[in-house]
Amino acid sequence: MKKILKNFIFLPLIIAAAVAFVVMQVKSKQAVEHQEVQFPVKTVEVLTVEKIPFRTRAVGYGNVEPATVLQAKSEVNGKISYIHPDLKQGGSLPKGTTVLRIETTTFEISLDSSKAGLASSKSSLKQIEAEEQSAKRSLAIAQKNLNLGLAELKRVQVLVNKRTLARNQLDIEEQKVLQLRSAVQDLQGNLDTYASRKASIRAQIKQSESQVDQSQDTLVRTEIVLPFDARIGEVSVDTGEFISAGGQLFEALGVEAIEINAQLPVNHLRPLASTMSAVPNPDNLKQLGNLQKIITDWDLDAKVRIVGSESNSIWEGKLIRLSESVDPTRDTVGMVVSVEKPYEGVIPGQRPPLLKGMYTSVEFLSKPKNMLVIPRKALHQNRVYVVSEENTLSIRPIKLDFSQGQLVVIKDGLKEGDKIITSDLVPVIEGIKLELIESEDIQNEIKAMALGNES
Incomplete structure (x- = not known):
């Protein structure tokens, strides 16, 4: 009983001592320092937005075709008598080269015949003109004789009226005058026909000249001369072959x-x-x-x-x-x-x-025009990462005008002097602190691309 009582007395003392020890330990321990938690500063590459000379570009595709193509066709019927040795597919010939001839014998005969007809018509005209001159002289003589006859008739009529000459002499003179008048009228009528006869001959001459010109033109068309420097395409004929008018001869392609x-x-x-x-x-x-x-x-x-x-x-x-x-x-x-x-x-x-x-x-x-241009890699779903005045991240929506290769042209949302981030950024949190790196090489590269000078 005494042992239990003894333990009951010392137990509160032990607990009090323990509590006092703990309090002393807590009071003697240094206070915990609290640190502010934040994201580290991100280092990024930036580009200063500015208007730069920009050349709009577009690419199309197509096949090469000569600007000048000659599809040479025969304008006359005939047999091929000559072909230039280099008139072959893929060959090259200079302007003025005679590349092909068609047999000319038939056309030369036609030309000679036309010339002969022309010469005959001209000769006929000269003959008619000579006859006309002779008729004019004959008419002049007849007219002079008529004038003399009229004068004689007048003289005889005066004598008859004075009764110094017989009446029958007057009749004779009148008969002579009638004959002279008839001769003058016949000669005048014959002379009047010369105008129509000459017109007819001149028409024949004109027709003959046309035939000569046509024959000469046809003869010229038997020789094919290149009108320009050319490369030869397909050749459709060979020497000795007969070709009809309109038949394909060869193809010539201009090289200018x-x-x-x-x-x-x-x-x-x-x-x-x-x-x-x-x-x-x-x-x-x-x-x-x-x-x-x-x-x-x-x-x-x-x-x-x-x-x-x-x-x-x-x-x-x-x-x-x-x-x-x-x-x-x-x-x-x-x-x-x-x-x-x-x-x-x-x-x-x-x-x-x-x-x-x-x-x-x-x-x-196009010709260079100042535009607001940024690299495509700086665009993130129609938004760009802009550096604020406090060097923090600001996410800004923009409107594009159009894109071209690795560049985009800005319509709205950016202005000159804005700094945009061109490098990768993780994580993307608006307001995050930034450390800026500006590269002149990137700026020069963009300017080169804008002008179409990139490699």
Whole structure:
């Protein structure tokens, strides 16, 4: 009993000592420091937005066709008597070369006959003119005789009236005058026929001259001369072969220029058209002259390349016209481009000539125009990451005008001087602190791409 009482007395003392020890330990321990938790500062590449010279581009595709094609056909019937040795498919011949002749014997005979007919008609005219001159002289003499007869008749009539001459003498003189009058009238009537006879002969001469000209023209048409420097396409005849008028002889392709009807998607045409200084009045497009002037004023550059070729050669072209309609199947419009001197500067194995049928790409470039341009990689679902004045992230929606390759043209939402992030950013949290890195190389690369000078 005494043992239990003893334990009951010491137990509260032990508990009190333990509590006092714990309190002392807590009071003697240093206070816990609280640290503010936040995301680390992100290092990003940024680009200062500015208006830079920008060339709108679009690419169309089409086949090479010679600007000038001669489908030579025979204009006369005859046998082929001569063919130039180089008049073969793929051959090249200079302007003025006589490449083919048709047998001329029949046409020479016809020409000689026409010349003989002309000479005969001219001779007949000279003979008639000589006869006319003789008739005029005879008429003059007859008229003079008539005048003398009339004078004699008058003298005799005076004598008869004075009764110094017999009446029958007057009758004789009157008879003479009647004969002289008849002779004058006959000669005058004959002379009047010469005008119609000469007109008829002159008509024959004109007809004969036409026949001579026609025969000479036909004779000229038996010889085919190249009107321009040309490469030869298909040749359809051979020496000794008979050819009918209208028959195909050969095909000649001009080498001075080629044309490419580059098919360009209609939706790619709008950005190009947006570079025009003034939008044309649709009513003016009804006049073809105005449309052609608009195309000329458009002043697009055109760079032609061979598709699938290892060569990096470029030919400078010129937009000369638009096709007459839109292709409803492909929804494309034809942009016809001309390239001058496609055979100049040929380097075997490096720069081939632009031959008929080659498949080419045509890159159309507008003249430089200042636009607000950013790289496509800075765009995130029509939003960009903009650096605020406090160097924090601001997510801003924008409106695009159009995109081109690795660049996009901004219509609304950005202004010059804004800084946008061009590098990857994870996580994307608005207001996050940023450390900026501006690269001049990126800016120069964008400017080069905007002008179409990127590699």
